[in-house]
Amino acid sequence: MSARISRTQMPADVGKAAWLFLAPALVLIFIFFFLPVLASLVLSVTDFDIYAIANPPTTRFVGLANYVKLLHTPEFWTALKNTFYFAIVGGPLTIAVSLATALLLNARIVRFKSFFRTLYFTPFVTTLVAVAIVWRYLYHTRYGLLNYTLGHFGIGPIDWLGNPRWAMPAIILMSVWKNFGYNMLIFIAGLQAIPQDLYDAAEIDGAGPMRRFFNVTLPLLGPTLLFVGVITMIGYFQLFSEPYVMTGGGPLRSTTSVVLMMYEEGFRWWRMGYAASIAFVLFVVILIATLIQFRLQKDRT
């Protein structure tokens, strides 16, 4: 009872303490994240450029001119197409590989589970820039291990990073390798939450492994699948370091992503107003992709 009294006695004190505890985090997040995001919207309707950096008052309001210009720039559409290619092919591929390995590791007769799990997860924790450099050499047309291995199966040398048709698949392949371990862990947790009775019941009803997967595993994995889908898509739409390190966006702009284009416009050519409009289009794309996935999930339930 006395605890209850103290709760009502000191709300002002506790409230004041709470705001003091929150202040550092909230101030930092507001000044260095929320404020810049809002400022980005403002920046995108100005002609802020290299002259404005030296002398900000020369900046002018240009309305939606940056957005209009963007829509008339073929390079932007290419970047958007490349980003969608990466996310729509690479995302599901990553999720499929993650789910397959999670199922393997969840099999009852497999032992040394945590050992394999650690091995599979390792690529995810490595530094992206470092492994992108490693893969650049693995993809070497003549000296790379990948073409050497494929050669044994009668597959001719592929110019992975030099051919516009192969450069994006090469980046996707590396990303699947790098990222599947993260989703795999989440799937394993999801799989372990499915009660064994359901499998046993299905087995008694004569359901084979395939039927059990489609009728028991997949439906019960729904929320996990949504979560994995959303975070994978959000991450993949932000593609930047892989093409920056491996291809520089080439060949023939075939791997230039939206974020890479934003970086080049904003921080190489200092057309910051224009670059801000690219950033905002990216935000809208990610928002729509997220909403679509939530809608899909809602429709099913």
Added chain:
Amino acid sequence: MSRTNPRFVGGTATEDYRPGAVGGAAGGRGRADSALTRRRISQVVLYTLLIIGALIALLPMMWMLSASFMPTGEASTYPPHFFPSRITFSHYGELFTRLNLGRYLFNSALIAFTVTGLSLVINSMAGYAFAKLRFRGRDRAFRILSLGLVLPVQVAMLPLFLLMKELHLINTYWGVIIPGMASIFGIFLIRQYALSIPDDMLDAARIDGASELRIYWSVVVPGILPILATLAIWTFLATWNDFMWPLIVLSDEAHYTLPVALANLSGEHVMDTELMMAGSVLTVIPVLAVFLFLQRYYIQGVMAGSVKG
């Protein structure tokens, strides 16, 4: 909102071993034998797949390590070598002497440790306040904060650069550190864990006359140590591996972090495969070591993150 699945988190995924149909009710000896054979076959198939998968997961890193010890030029020969013909440390030597890698290693470590230390204090105070302290506007503040989870960080980068320029933080360690100190994910992580602290424990401390700061330090922090470990590892690895923002804000080589320096070097030394592999090894080894020794806590973060969604 359930908590993390403890069966999994301890690094002890249940390895239940079911004896299968062997000795099943009706089956004779022959039937038991065939069940055993089938079980053997599926075991062989599963392990083959698992080992192939493990090889694919590890080969790129094993080759990186191996090539870093090769004499110059050996990684660019046909047919490709997997093991060095003789082991040389000269590339590591060159990185530390001529190419200043020690400096980048120091920069990366300094930034990663500082961000980690500060983020532990800042995010744990905020996460605890959201979980356990009652105050006006709590729910609204929390909702606004969660909006930030759908905003891609790149959207903030252009104005953030201009802000940093106004604050004269371009090309300084603080320019990298400050935006990393508070994280919405970190606050959520702590809040979720701190929800399980019993209110009675906090109230008892209040009745004893402890100040709120004292309660945070002596009651809350000891109670949330495991999740603090998780947050520390996540923050350390994320800061160490981060590339885009350091690339933007650090323009002078003396301040480069390892990934930025490595990307820069890889442009100048495209042909020096062995040298670049040695640089990659040095960049990756610290994070791998942290992960392998503390993976229990790291994995807890993955799980907590998934529950949040």
